[in-house]
Amino acid sequence: MKPTLGSYRAGASPLHRLPAWSKVLVLFVWAVVTMIITDPVTALGLCAAALLLLISILPAPKPTLKGLVFILLVAAATASYQVYRGYVAAGIDIAADLVGLFALSLAVTGSTSMSDMLDFTSRIARPFRRILPPTIPGLMFAIMLRTIPEISRIMRESRDAARARGIRRNMTALMIPTATRTVGFALDLGAALHARGIGDEATSDAPPNRRVSLAAPARTD
């Protein structure tokens, strides 16, 4: 199975060593620059650079290639429309921008662990802490990533259940159990967050500093 969405893989490449904020900043600046520059040669150069950066982190080959093929198809479709309208240079520029940005975003997510991203999002959310506890946006993002493979599992199981009862190609028989079971999963996940005290920091006081291991007794009473 695909490791995680964003396919983070531990490594020691220069991109892995950079802090999360700098990578997100580069991605942002890159996006702005590629949008401003409309010269196809520069766009192709930036695209090639982004692809090299992606290769430098040694990403998981299969999901990366799959993703690239998909974006190449999208880019080709967009470019051919532009070429059809007579704007060849714009076609090349848009296609190169799309592929380059996609490759760079893969390079960033593939070289930044979820906890680094969480730390980063908590930090940028800090100024808004009166409205939103700083840990919440990152946590929401992590939960979203975690939920995607679960929903696809629930969907697969619902489809199998429908098939086992001889029902095929029936959207209702697929979507209703998928939707209700997804809500069930969300409730379980909510209970687990609650049980683990995650998100409590916004409302409660300083933590205890004890550690329970399997070997050493921690109880004193």
Place this chain on the structure above:
Amino acid sequence: MIEFKEAAVVATETGVPILHPTTLSLDEQRITIIGANGSGKSTFARLINGLALPVSGSVRVDGLDTRKHGALVRRKVGFLFTDPSAQLIMPTALEDIMLSLRRVIRSKNERVNAALAALEDIGLGGKGDVSVNALSGGQRQLLALAGVLTATPLVVVADEPTTLLDLRWKAHVGALLQALPIQLIEVTHDLEAATKAQRTLVIDEGSVVFDGTPVDAVAHYRDLMYRKTKETRS
């Protein structure tokens, strides 16, 4: 340490009682809870860490009321769910443990080291960067347990923690739970596991119908189920 005082739970929509007023205290280090499906044993277990709240009466852990001090109670009471998939929140094993530690350890390096140590302790050394989706059911339950333990609870409440596991993992997770140096309250359908305790409660139709030694409790439960089966058939 854990005190139920006339604690009762009622289904919010229908008003059907889920747990009749119950008064007891749970002090033994190893307590098991058995009962039929839908008997109210999960609700009973969830009352202990405030995941469920009594509509009347109270539940106290270490003198703290679960209604008033929910967050503090949950720090003292770790909860292990039947399905570990819902308990694991982060995409990889290491990150999931680190999430539990965020509140306790501020320094990131220390947090990584503590999380690696926790994985090693539980027998998941080297699995830190593995996606939780790629772990087996047994490994996920181990990871969930490691997450619970890193939060340094005084009590672990486990709601059928081995129901979804195969025989090998059932034995392994069961042995790890038994080896915990803290109080363990386990809800289980595994009658053999149920006897590995100092005290066993039998819950039926929302009431604690037996409270005593595990062997007697299992006998009581078997008898109860036998009678019910006969009633259904006749």
